[in-house]
Amino acid sequence: MHLAVAEQGELVDFALWRPGAPDHVGDYFQARIEALVPGMGGAFVDLGLDTAGFLPLPKDAPPLTQGQAITVAVTRAALGGKGVRVRLGTPESTIPPADSARQGSSRLIATGPTPLERLAALWPHASIVVDSPAAAALVPPALRDRKQQGFHTLPEDIAAACSELEETDVDLPGGLSATITPTPALIAIDMDAPPTQGVLPKQTAQYAANKAALPALMRQIRLRNLSGALVIDPAGLAIRKRQALLPPVQEALQADPLRPRCLGVTALGLIEILRPRVLPSLPELLNSPHGRALAALRHIVTHAPGTTSLLVGSRILQALEQDPQAVADCTRAIGHGLNVVLTPSLPDLHWSLAQP
Structure with a gap:
């Protein structure tokens, strides 16, 4: 379930809520x-x-x-x-x-707070809008006075912003972009810029472009809950000029409730940030066995509702066995039963649809 906080048509906070796979923080x-x-x-x-x-x-x-x-x-x-x-x-x-x-x-x-309760605490004046009776049933009693009456579909622009969070490439202001690459040790973020144009010297223009793009990049880090060690490679800026980016980085981090720290610039010119790890990042959730299992069910509902058998690897099967409600929700959405079949020939984190 997507939990989105919108303000004046802009996505300002985001979380995934998976009741069948709780994170246990606060339990x-x-x-x-x-x-x-x-x-x-x-x-x-x-x-x-x-x-x-x-x-x-x-x-x-x-x-x-x-x-x-x-x-x-x-x-x-x-x-x-x-x-x-x-x-x-x-x-x-x-x-x-x-x-x-x-x-x-x-x-x-x-039990500790749910993802909805955490977001509600961070945004105490936000009203709660749901799109279905199933979502309404999950709102805890303490928050029901903040729930709007009726059901409302997520606005298209907010839904699109949520979907874009699953992409590794990010568009930034001023024509810049960033590629986010999680690794077991750290998260690498490579910023890129188009060729500079105009009357400003190249390095002055590159500094201005990086500085303008940093708040949007820090917002993406928060929306995706990227945490642990992060290193950022600014776009097209000489290493000796990158120290000047530290103040705008530190300023952009101040709005983050996890209070991340900017540790400085390495000898290679990479900006180091340490963001506390408390909850799984969005890439971790999407690429976990449970995340891949839900992606398979979502694909069936969206693109192949006539499917009767889902072939899965061992870890996908284990994830679905631990979250039977997910399969029940899928079968209700497609209107018929779905057989989940362990297929030894598939890698343990893969799935496919049975051919008719």
Whole structure:
């Protein structure tokens, strides 16, 4: 589900909400210590999820033992193939003491905010508009007084802006463009500019073009939730001139609620930005097994509603098994049943439609 915040016809914030694949940030778990790892400064904990969580332990943390039951809160989603990060803590509305002390398996005891609730908190004066009864049913009671009456289709210009976020190439003001390339270690952003024209010297014109494009680029970083280490290669500007771009970069970052830091310019002339990693980025969500599975279902609904069998690799199948509601929504949209078939000949993150 797309969550878009629009202001005067412009997309100003965006998130994906996938109830069948929660990020767990803000959730509280009854957990157990799986292993203490002093060399990593923490412990691995069993939350009852597919992967263990990591609990950093400061020097003044209370002593813990392997197998001990603890209550933890998730502070960072699973990112880059690593499990969630947690901290010691108890929810404000906690479970009864007798229940919390009960011996048993690790389990979820309190849920954190949904993506809708996070955006609503960031934009407290925004009204909530939904396009279907299914979307309306997901609005929590605390936000229902902000929901407009009726159903409203997402405006075409806002829908187009949301779709463009899935592209790796970005159009920027002044004819500039940027190519975003996520890697396991960092996110590389290469800015490009057309040949300079006019009476200004080339380097003066390139500086002005880069400076004018930076606010739009920082907005794209926020909309896509690009996080971790980011490096930006400005367009056509000599390395010795790039230090002058730091003030406009820092100014453009001030509106970001995650408070990213501009670390400076490297010897190669790359602008370094460190943006805290809390939630998965849009590229991570789209390229995850669950994201690819949803893309397959969306393709069927949009382009091939007569499909009766979806052939999938192993990880796509696992993602759909963990989110049966997604398949149910697809079958309701196309008006007939859909068979999901594991196909060993397909790579584990691929899918195809059965030929009639």
